[in-house]
Structure formats: C-alpha cells, structure tokens
Amino acid sequence: MIEVNNITITLKKDTVLKEVSYAFESGKIYGLRGRNGAGKTMLLRALAGLIPVKEGQIKIDDQVLGDKIDFPPSMGLLIENNNLAPEFTLTKNLQLLGKIKKVATDDDIATTITRVGLDPKDTRKVAKFSLGMKQRGAIAQALFEKPMLILLDEPTNAIDQQGVIEIRELLAAEAKRGATIILASHNPEDLSVLADEIIDLSHGEIVKHA
Template identity: 55%
Template sequence: MKIIVTGVSKKIKKQHVLNNITLEFRNGVFYGLYGRNGSGKTMLLRSVAGLLRPSAGKVEIDGKDIYSENKFPPSIGVIIENTSLLPQYDAFTNLKLLSKIKKIATDEDIKSAIRRVGLNPDNKLKVRKFSLGMKQRLSIAQAIFEKPDILLLDEPTNAIDENGVQEVYRIIQEEKERGATIILTSHHKQDLDILADEFIHMDHGEVIHE
C-alpha cells in the first residue's frame, strides 16, 4: 500500500509536535525513521495509523484520505508506545479476541505469529505475569499475525535482550520479503542500518534529512 503524507502538522498545547510533514512511503519498502526523544517520530506513526488527527494536512493510503473518511487503514499492524494487552488472558487468547474484529486470521495464524516471536502459544501464563520482554514480543506478534500490508513499529526491540533483538530483525526481514511496507523508529540510525532501505531523520517535529 502506498502512503502519502501531505503537509501534516499537529499542534498540542500551542506547540508543534509535527510541522508541515510531506513524505511518500512506497509499497514493500522498509523505512528507518530516526531521531531523539521528542523529535516527532511517534507522532508521525500515530498520524499514519489513524490515531492522531492532524491540525492541518492529510494522510492518504492508496489514494484515500483516512481522516476525511474517519476510518483506520484497512491492513495495518502497529506497535506504538504501550500496546494494549489484556493482562487477565494468556498470549493466544489476547490475539484470538483481537482476531474477532477483522475475522481474517485463523487459529494457526495466531499460533504461528506467537511462535515466531519466541513465545509458546500453548502456555496459559497470564500476560500480567509476563516480563517486559515477553510483553514486547507479544506486541510484535499482535502486529504481524494478520499479515498486514503496512507495519508501523515504534522502537520494537525495547526491553528485548540481544538474542531477541536478532530474532526481531529476522522477523522484520521476513515481513519485508512478504511485501509489507514497514516504517520503524529508533533513536539511532545505526540500529536501522542492517535492514532499512531508506532513512528519514526527524527533529523538533520536522523532517531534516531524507
């Protein structure tokens, strides 16, 4: 899916968190979005995901303005800040409940995604007892289990150990090969050098290098 961001600005409490952002994200390309805390990376992802209505400008996905139609993008997987997980349920049940919204993922799709991130889909341990790393892994499974056309990943390796980081990179590479458009944020460009096709540097709510 092609994403076109045109003149997007967002002001919160009289401060521009996004300032006249214009970008184009092409099908099947991995974009590395980097910059320090507060640079606007997460706000941009939230705008593309349909979670943050811009003060000005528009976001089009396959030619449709997602805000004029008040619709979430139809095929999107998201990890942005604290992904909502239901603490009273196990990993499989969390994704099973989520799958009822679109009704496109089978039980095997769910189990496969959980295995891919290094968790056991048959483990009945409740999410409230998960470590931070396990929760982050489940968030990644939640983003990929419906095989979305777009993946928006905000610091997906947070709280994951070094071996786990390599697993996450492998999964992202597989999703790229599947044809997904991927936008992944990091504080540091060097964290993205392994996989990203193109790089976007943000600071103070603006794109300063593309």
C-alpha cells in the same frame, strides 16, 4: 502506497509536526531517527489515524485518512505501551482481537507467536510475562493479521540480543511479503540493519532522508 502531504499538527499550541511530506512504498522498511520530542512517535500516531490531521493530508492507497477512512484498513501497530490484556494468555489475547476483523485463523495466531520466539501453548497470563516477553507479544499482536502497513515504536526494547536478531529477521520477512514497515528506534543498529531509507526528524520537521 502511503503519501504524507504537507501535514502540520499542533497539540496544545505546540507544533509537533511541521509541513511533513513523504511517500512510503510497499515492501520497504523506513527508519525514523531523532531525539526524544523530534516527532517520531507523533508521525507514527498520525499515520495510524490516532491524531486528526487538519492541515495537509495522509493518503492510504489514494484514500484520505480522516475522510472516508478513519484508520488504515490493514495495519499492525506497536506504539509506546503494548495493549495486551494482562488477565489472558497471549493466545487468548490474539484470538479476542482476531474476532474483530476475522481475517486471522488460530493457525495464523500460533504461527505468529512462534515466529516472535514465544510458545502459543504457554498457559501463563500476560501479567506473568517478563518485559521482553511482553514486547515479543506486542510484536505478535502487530503482525498476526498479516497487515500491509506495520508501524512500530522501539520494537526491540527490552528484548535480549538473540531476540533482537530474530525480530529483525522477522521484520525483513514481513517487508519481503510486501508490507510497508515504518519504525522508530533509538538503537542505531536497528536502523542500519533494517531500514531501506532513514528519515531524520528534528523539532517536528524532516531534516534529512537517505
């Protein structure tokens, strides 16, 4: 359970989130909808612990973010640019990341890469990947440790039509596993197909949810 309680965030005198409150449950997919600058990415960054919350609070399973925990303990993240190291293969990237928490095996890594439609035995460096392949790799990076909170900003960007279908099926499977998925997308079909609940944001405020 993720609880957002009346958070307001101001950056350089600009209020990017204003009195936002919401409860996110496990096993559900939540879609964030709104124009550029509406606050979608800022809300994702706040939930990820990337922006300090000084007014209001975010609780992850009753632990206050920024108090006893700096980041959600089990989180997969894709926000704006992917963080894959271009000089390594995708498999090597995930193996290096996996050494931090040591919760994912080589089999987990290979399985996840296959699930996003790539080849775990591909010897090409990420620098040689197409934009669509890099996006798939970034999704694999967000999922390979089987996180319980998955935050995604425009996850189907640069992915071909068949790939979009595959990624949607993958995310639905992750929710069925019990993960909480919160995604922002300008693709209305992503939200209509995937989201159990859609949250509309405007000027940093939640203006509607259904």
